[in-house]
Amino acid sequence: MxxxxxxxxxxxxxxxxxxxxxxxVLNGGPNVRDEVRxxxxxxxxxxxxxxxxxARSLAGGASRLLAFVFASDPENEPNSYYESALELGALRAxxxxxxxxxxxxxxxxxxxxxxRVLDLITTQRCEGLILSPPYSDDVPLIEAALAQGCKVVxxxxxxxxxxxxxxxxxxxxxxxYDMTRELLRLGHRRxxxxxxxxxxxxxDRRLKGFQRALAEQGxxxxxxxxxxxxxxxxxxxxLAPRLLDHPxxxxxxxCANDDMAAGVLSAAHARGLSIPQDLSxxxxxxxxxxxxxxxxxxxxxxxxxxxxxxxxxxxxxxxxGANLAPEPVFLELEHxxxxxxxxxxx
Amino acid sequence: MxxxxxxxxxxxxxxxxxxxxxxxVLNGGPNVRDEVRxxxxxxxxxxxxxxxxxARSLAGGASRLLAFVFASDPENEPNSYYESALELGALRAxxxxxxxxxxxxxxxxxxxxxxRVLDLITTQRCEGLILSPPYSDDVPLIEAALAQGCKVVxxxxxxxxxxxxxxxxxxxxxxxYDMTRELLRLGHRRxxxxxxxxxxxxxDRRLKGFQRALAEQGxxxxxxxxxxxxxxxxxxxxLAPRLLDHPxxxxxxxCANDDMAAGVLSAAHARGLSIPQDLSxxxxxxxxxxxxxxxxxxxxxxxxxxxxxxxxxxxxxxxxGANLAPEPVFLELEHxxxxxxxxxxx
DNA sequence: TCGCTTATTGGAAGCGCTTCCAATGTCGCT
DNA sequence: AGCGACATTGGAAGCGCTTCCAATAAGCGA
Numbered sequence: 001m002x003x004x005x006x007x008x009x010x011x012x013x014x015x016x017x018x019x020x021x022x023x024x025v026l027n028g029g030p031n032v033r034d035e036v037r038x039x040x041x042x043x044x045x046x047x048x049x050x051x052x053x054x055a056r057s058l059a060g061g062a063s064r065l066l067a068f069v070f071a072s073d074p075e076n077e078p079n080s081y082y083e084s085a086l087e088l089g090a091l092r093a094x095x096x097x098x099x100x101x102x103x104x105x106x107x108x109x110x111x112x113x114x115x116r117v118l119d120l121i122t123t124q125r126c127e128g129l130i131l132s133p134p135y136s137d138d139v140p141l142i143e144a145a146l147a148q149g150c151k152v153v154x155x156x157x158x159x160x161x162x163x164x165x166x167x168x169x170x171x172x173x174x175x176x177y178d179m180t181r182e183l184l185r186l187g188h189r190r191x192x193x194x195x196x197x198x199x200x201x202x203x204d205r206r207l208k209g210f211q212r213a214l215a216e217q218g219x220x221x222x223x224x225x226x227x228x229x230x231x232x233x234x235x236x237x238x239l240a241p242r243l244l245d246h247p248x249x250x251x252x253x254x255c256a257n258d259d260m261a262a263g264v265l266s267a268a269h270a271r272g273l274s275i276p277q278d279l280s281x282x283x284x285x286x287x288x289x290x291x292x293x294x295x296x297x298x299x300x301x302x303x304x305x306x307x308x309x310x311x312x313x314x315x316x317x318x319x320x321g322a323n324l325a326p327e328p329v330f331l332e333l334e335h336x337x338x339x340x341x342x343x344x345x346x
Numbered sequence: 347m348x349x350x351x352x353x354x355x356x357x358x359x360x361x362x363x364x365x366x367x368x369x370x371v372l373n374g375g376p377n378v379r380d381e382v383r384x385x386x387x388x389x390x391x392x393x394x395x396x397x398x399x400x401a402r403s404l405a406g407g408a409s410r411l412l413a414f415v416f417a418s419d420p421e422n423e424p425n426s427y428y429e430s431a432l433e434l435g436a437l438r439a440x441x442x443x444x445x446x447x448x449x450x451x452x453x454x455x456x457x458x459x460x461x462r463v464l465d466l467i468t469t470q471r472c473e474g475l476i477l478s479p480p481y482s483d484d485v486p487l488i489e490a491a492l493a494q495g496c497k498v499v500x501x502x503x504x505x506x507x508x509x510x511x512x513x514x515x516x517x518x519x520x521x522x523y524d525m526t527r528e529l530l531r532l533g534h535r536r537x538x539x540x541x542x543x544x545x546x547x548x549x550d551r552r553l554k555g556f557q558r559a560l561a562e563q564g565x566x567x568x569x570x571x572x573x574x575x576x577x578x579x580x581x582x583x584x585l586a587p588r589l590l591d592h593p594x595x596x597x598x599x600x601c602a603n604d605d606m607a608a609g610v611l612s613a614a615h616a617r618g619l620s621i622p623q624d625l626s627x628x629x630x631x632x633x634x635x636x637x638x639x640x641x642x643x644x645x646x647x648x649x650x651x652x653x654x655x656x657x658x659x660x661x662x663x664x665x666x667g668a669n670l671a672p673e674p675v676f677l678e679l680e681h682x683x684x685x686x687x688x689x690x691x692x
Numbered sequence: 693t694c695g696c697t698t699a700t701t702g703g704a705a706g707c708g709c710t711t712c713c714a715a716t717g718t719c720g721c722t
Numbered sequence: 723a724g725c726g727a728c729a730t731t732g733g734a735a736g737c738g739c740t741t742c743c744a745a746t747a748a749g750c751g752a
Contacts, residue, residue: 009738020701058708084433105434401710
């Protein structure tokens, strides 16, 4: 059966020092002679020693545990690229940094969602918390976590979350703006916009950027129809008729994410419309689905996997003291309009 | 800062029993009077006490930690529905059962992949291991984990893995067979098949089912062209020309998963072909992408999220002793052909 | 050369829980 | 009434690690 793993005492014995010294070198403590340090490391190698994280954590050391919380409700949404890409990125970074991440799915309508998250971090002793939208703007949650001494990084905060904790994301407003500028450049003057779920502030910023671009051209509310979806493909198909039959007859449709854009695209196909001749459609995220639908979707790329990776890096920087900035820092990554084949000049 | 959480001693004190008795009721041990048990539970409630999992694990108790290992290489594949759905299902079940799952991504070409997995379970003290393809057929890995006293459940094992550990999956061969029967019923006689990555035995069973269905109709190797992809959309688009230009001129194409089918579909669109008039295409899995592409993809549904859920349930049944079967048990879930719009009679 | 600061090391005490085993109390039966 | 079997409880030890603090060695200026 289970062969017993070597303990810190085995290492201590083999290297001829006290247990506490081994602990010191393992944790990069100061005041250990290089010669001793080397000897200990050698013993660690020889025994293939690995610290027991439970023991370390119990004794008051670092648990090296991070929590990643996301909201999507798996009963309704089939599977969210955004969140699993974030997670994959986080997993990657953790591997390199020696941390573990506990993933928790807390649907937004969960009544005691704040408690669920806080319980996770206290019970499991998580040292860091990664919050994806819409939790990235949940200030009470952020503050409660912070108050417990847990470091927090928000991914794509869109509003107040931004000021309370470190964050990482793209400039969503600029993304919406850039996409819309491109459509304006192509000659479009009558627009549709499908927004995301209420409370997803970063997605609302895409709408803001859209409106700003229109306003710059002297276009206003009369020149666009704004609908609200829930980020799913289905909401795209459901909303499509309201756009397609709207008296304004938009020639271009900007969506707050790719799935909804794909939904409209599908509904348009079902009606026998030609895309982009009859309607230009754009998405946001550059999820795999954007390249998979036909025709491939023009969209705004954001490096989601890297967002996840940076999130844990920022967290770990706080935990190790590598980042001592007194103010929350926000890391803004690049976005880019990716022109594919659902947009055309008018 | 962090308000100290109550410990088991606090509960013991409040309920007027010894620490060990509290431990007993917490772990559902026998030989505790109902009256005492109730009193303890009441104290637990009153204090909002939660056991410290690190301490429990260190003391030799259950860690309630499971590991979920998957292989996809995030550098190449954008994001795999299959694996994230599995994970979501597992997460769900864990929540209900009071377990935690450590997710680990180990690309298949990792040189020391076996060690990576084993280190995870020994270092973190995982009690159970969920293996997704192709690890579900990695017998040395399974046996090594089992030898360490770690329970194992394989998801969609296709071959020998099936005999070594508990498993859950659908009947992939029957799925391939059923799909092909449907195509035969529609009058197709010349076929293409795009297989999955080598070593994914469950996916190979879909090919077996395909071949069996053909053989039953007296069709053989001369009546089909079999290509091997890697489960990605890109491999579908790459392989498409070799099928579309093949002298056999297949009228129906069966793919080992939806992404590859979507790839061929996209390539067909790019060539100006009409699907399904010019070619019937089918996928496997019924991933979200199947409903999103145009036209929506005929495919074989398998309940991936439930697979993940059942996997942890089976694991926990072993861990708690609810399942004492001496032999590995395999749980077979239902699959179903979902006819959408990429298939037509000829 | 001596006292004092600083660098290095180790001893001891737990972290919160479970295990093992001994100590009771209880019951049924002869 | 007396004895063994069993149910119920608690005491003690210790999981593997870190923290705190004391002990020793080394370095330095006067």
